[in-house]
Amino acid sequence: MTPAQPVASTAGDVRPGPVGLWPDRRVGNPAGAWAHAYRCVREETERRAARLSAEDQVVQSMADASPIKWHRAHTTWFFEQFVLAPHLAGYRSFDERFAYLFNSYYVAVGARHARPKRGLVTRPDCEEVARYRAHVDAAMQSLLQSSSGDALDGVIPVLEIGLHHEQQHQELMLTDILHAFSENPTAPAYDPSFRWPSRAVGAGGFCELPEGIHTVGHQGHDFCFDNETPAHRTLVGPVRLARALVRNGEWLAFMGDGGYTRPELWLSDGWATACAEGWTAPGHWREIDGAWMSITLGGLRAVEEDLPVCHVSYYEADAFARWSGKHLPSEAEWEVAARAGELEDAFGVVWQWTRSPYSPYPGYRPMAGALGEYNGKFMVNQMVLRGSSLATPAGHARASYRNFFPPTARWQFSGLRLADFPA
Numbered sequence: 001m002t003p004a005q006p007v008a009s010t011a012g013d014v015r016p017g018p019v020g021l022w023p024d025r026r027v028g029n030p031a032g033a034w035a036h037a038y039r040c041v042r043e044e045t046e047r048r049a050a051r052l053s054a055e056d057q058v059v060q061s062m063a064d065a066s067p068i069k070w071h072r073a074h075t076t077w078f079f080e081q082f083v084l085a086p087h088l089a090g091y092r093s094f095d096e097r098f099a100y101l102f103n104s105y106y107v108a109v110g111a112r113h114a115r116p117k118r119g120l121v122t123r124p125d126c127e128e129v130a131r132y133r134a135h136v137d138a139a140m141q142s143l144l145q146s147s148s149g150d151a152l153d154g155v156i157p158v159l160e161i162g163l164h165h166e167q168q169h170q171e172l173m174l175t176d177i178l179h180a181f182s183e184n185p186t187a188p189a190y191d192p193s194f195r196w197p198s199r200a201v202g203a204g205g206f207c208e209l210p211e212g213i214h215t216v217g218h219q220g221h222d223f224c225f226d227n228e229t230p231a232h233r234t235l236v237g238p239v240r241l242a243r244a245l246v247r248n249g250e251w252l253a254f255m256g257d258g259g260y261t262r263p264e265l266w267l268s269d270g271w272a273t274a275c276a277e278g279w280t281a282p283g284h285w286r287e288i289d290g291a292w293m294s295i296t297l298g299g300l301r302a303v304e305e306d307l308p309v310c311h312v313s314y315y316e317a318d319a320f321a322r323w324s325g326k327h328l329p330s331e332a333e334w335e336v337a338a339r340a341g342e343l344e345d346a347f348g349v350v351w352q353w354t355r356s357p358y359s360p361y362p363g364y365r366p367m368a369g370a371l372g373e374y375n376g377k378f379m380v381n382q383m384v385l386r387g388s389s390l391a392t393p394a395g396h397a398r399a400s401y402r403n404f405f406p407p408t409a410r411w412q413f414s415g416l417r418l419a420d421f422p423a
C-alpha cells in the first residue's frame, strides 16, 4: 500500500466525449453538427438492439426493467413529444396511440400505460417500431434543415436533452436484457465476445483529501442535467478514498466471513431486504458445482477475483464497507478526488455507490414545464452513484454526473470503492 497523497482541487470535467459527437456549445448552434450528433446517438441505439431477436425485445423480466422494443419507442416518443410537436409546423404523429404506450412518467403530458405491463404490449411489433423511429428521424432531420436563428436556438436545448436521454436508455437496454437473460436457464450471451474493459494498473492504496472547501457540481460549458446544478461550495474532508474499485476477491472474503448472514453488518432495511430476497451473493451470481459463476453480457462466466465486483445494491455495498472497517465516500468526496485524477477506473467500468442521498443541491431549480419532471421529482428515497459503467455510452458521463437508484437496486452495473478516515 502506498502512502496517502493529498489531492489538488481542479475544475473541469475529466471525461470529455469522443471528438466530433457533441457540437461546441460556445460557437452557436450549427444545425449540421447537431444533425450529425442526432444520427450518431440514434444509430447507437439500433446497434445495441441489433444483437437481439424480436422475442428478446418484447420480454419484461421485472417491473423495474423495460423491454428493448419499449426503450427504442420511448426514446423516439421523447423527440416527438418535446421537439417535433412544439417546433415543427404541420408535424403529423406516426400513431397517436403511441403517446399512451410510450410516455414513461411525464404526468403533465398525459395518461400512460402501466410500467409493470410494458412486456404485455406485443403490438406495435419491432418492425413497426423501426418504422416509427424512421418517421421521427426524417422529421427531425427536416426540422434541423429548415430551422435557423431563434427557431433553431429554441430547438437545440430540448434536442440535446433528448440525445442524452436516449444515451441513458442505451445503458438501460443492456442492464435490462442482462436481467432478462439472467432469468433464462440457458444463460444466453448478449455478445459472446464480451470482455471487461481494461482497467487501470495504478498505485492502489488511498488518496488523501485534507479538510477544505471545494466547488462541486457542473461548472463547464458543456451539457449537464439540471440535477448537477447549481455548482456550489462545500466542506470536504479530511478523508481518504481508495484509488481502486472493490474486487470480486475481496467480496468472496466478505462472503466467506459470513457477510450475508451477520445482521450487525447491515442497515435494518438492508438486512430485511437481504432476508426477503434471499441474497447470498451479488446479483447475477450462481454457485455451480461449488464454483461461483456470473451471468455477464458474454453469458455465464467464472467469477474472476481480480475483476471489480458488480451488481451489488447500496445495502450490500454499505455492509461490505462496514465489514471492512471503512465506509462509502460521499458524492462530494468522490467528485473532488475524481477531478484531481486520483481515482482509478472512475469511469467506464462500474458505477460507484456513494453514501449520499439523492437530494437537490442548494439553490436547485428544475427545468420549466413538463421536462421539470425529468429529475426533480425523484429526489427522495434514492442514493447517488458516481462515475459511469462499461455500458455507459462514450461521451455521456462526466465528473459532476449524478446517477441515482433505490438502495435495493442491483441490476445496474453498480460497484463501489471505499473511504476511510485519515491515517
Ligand SMILES: [Fe+2]
Pocket (backbone or CB within 6 Å): 074, 104, 165, 169
Ligand atoms: Fe426515459
